[in-house]
Amino acid sequence: MAEVIITTAHSLADADKILVEKFVAQRFSIKPTLKLQVDPKVIGGIKIQYGTEEIDATVAAKLNSVKQQLLKG
Amino acid sequence: MDIQLPQILFQVVNFGVVMGALTYLLYKPVQKALDDRAHRIAEGQAAAEAAMAEKDALESQKRKLERDNDKKVAELIEQATKKAQAQKQEILAKAKAEAQQEVEKLKEQWLIEKQQLKQDMRQELVETVMSVTEKVIGQKLTDKTDSKLIADELSRLMK
Numbered sequence: 115m116a117e118v119i120i121t122t123a124h125s126l127a128d129a130d131k132i133l134v135e136k137f138v139a140q141r142f143s144i145k146p147t148l149k150l151q152v153d154p155k156v157i158g159g160i161k162i163q164y165g166t167e168e169i170d171a172t173v174a175a176k177l178n179s180v181k182q183q184l185l186k187g
Numbered sequence: 188m189d190i191q192l193p194q195i196l197f198q199v200v201n202f203g204v205v206m207g208a209l210t211y212l213l214y215k216p217v218q219k220a221l222d223d224r225a226h227r228i229a230e231g232q233a234a235a236e237a238a239m240a241e242k243d244a245l246e247s248q249k250r251k252l253e254r255d256n257d258k259k260v261a262e263l264i265e266q267a268t269k270k271a272q273a274q275k276q277e278i279l280a281k282a283k284a285e286a287q288q289e290v291e292k293l294k295e296q297w298l299i300e301k302q303q304l305k306q307d308m309r310q311e312l313v314e315t316v317m318s319v320t321e322k323v324i325g326q327k328l329t330d331k332t333d334s335k336l337i338a339d340e341l342s343r344l345m346k
């Protein structure tokens with residue numbers, strides 16, 4: 115069983131957990147054990163960490179990307 | 188009155204003797220003295236003329252030296268003037284170049300500062316906008332909308 119860290123701004127509903135588990139299994143070809151973390155700093159969306167791999171689809175990450183674009187001008 | 192020939196002859200001989208004696212004893216020394224004096228005067232005159240000629244030559248040489256000196260002084264003044272002019276031009280050119288360089292430096296510095304100020308203002312503006320945006324999104328995003336957002340993101344990532 116591979117541990118995958120899931121970070122969200124709100125607690126995941128059961129249906130979401132299933133959806134996430136399915137996604138992770140398919141994406142990394144593993145049978146995952148989800149370690150759920152709640153962090154309001156991510157604002158919304160989801161961050162998935164598996165070993166050295168990371169998928170950051172949080173609102174904070176998107177806003178940060180926009181911020182960098184704006185600063186580059 | 189009788190003419191006495193012997194008496195006349197005696198007188199003539201006497202006169203001749205006196206004349207001969209005078210000529211020998213007085214006329215020749217006086218003539219010699221006069222000749223010597225004339226000779227000395229002529230020598231003095233010649234010496235005076237020589238001195239005058241020498242004086243003229245010296246004055247001419249002096250005038251020539253003065254002219255040469257004046258010419259040399261004029262040349263030296265001209266050379267010094269040209270040199271000073273060249274130095275003046277060089278100093279002016281150098282000062283102008285330095286001033287130009289300083290202006291360029293200040294302009295460059297001003298542009299950097301302007302750019303930095305612009306960047307700082309942009310950063311501050313972006314920070315403010317992003318901070319407000321984060322707060323607004325945080326307030327608007329409910330469990331339900333966040334759940335939908337997660338589902339949408341996962342769906343997008345699956346593609």
